[in-house]
Amino acid sequence: GVYRLEVSQDSCSKMSDEFIVDDISVPEWKGIEALLLYPNPTQRMLTLYSNSTVTDEVVLTISDAKGAVLTTRSTTIGIGENRVEFDLLNWPPGVYTLQIQGRTGVAVRTFEVAQ
Numbered sequence: 001g002v003y004r005l006e007v008s009q010d011s012c013s014k015m016s017d018e019f020i021v022d023d024i025s026v027p028e029w030k031g032i033e034a035l036l037l038y039p040n041p042t043q044r045m046l047t048l049y050s051n052s053t054v055t056d057e058v059v060l061t062i063s064d065a066k067g068a069v070l071t072t073r074s075t076t077i078g079i080g081e082n083r084v085e086f087d088l089l090n091w092p093p094g095v096y097t098l099q100i101q102g103r104t105g106v107a108v109r110t111f112e113v114a115q
Helices: none
Strands: 006-009 012-015 032-038 045-052 056-063 069-077 080-087 094-102 106-113
Touching: 032 106, 045 094, 069 080
Parallel strands: none
Antiparallel strands: 006 012, 032 045, 045 080, 056 069, 056 094, 094 106
């Protein structure tokens, strides 16, 4: 579905751009109950959200549409909710792929950097 997020504090509020949430389950990865990239498309910050029943060391690899690896990062996904942020401010517009490789599985998600 298409969603918007509203953040409110005191008398101020801010509404996000629309973002799309497809199926966030990860049947190819045992122990990961949800895996989501947002906002998608993005102009600057991209967040990888996961909800896990296991702890796993993962390698996050972002590639461009031609398959060239642009960045790689290692991190730990713990039990419960996890968030990893990527600053894509100076990245050219286009479609990119994020591969998440762990001991218990692998998942691939695509995202778009917009102008």
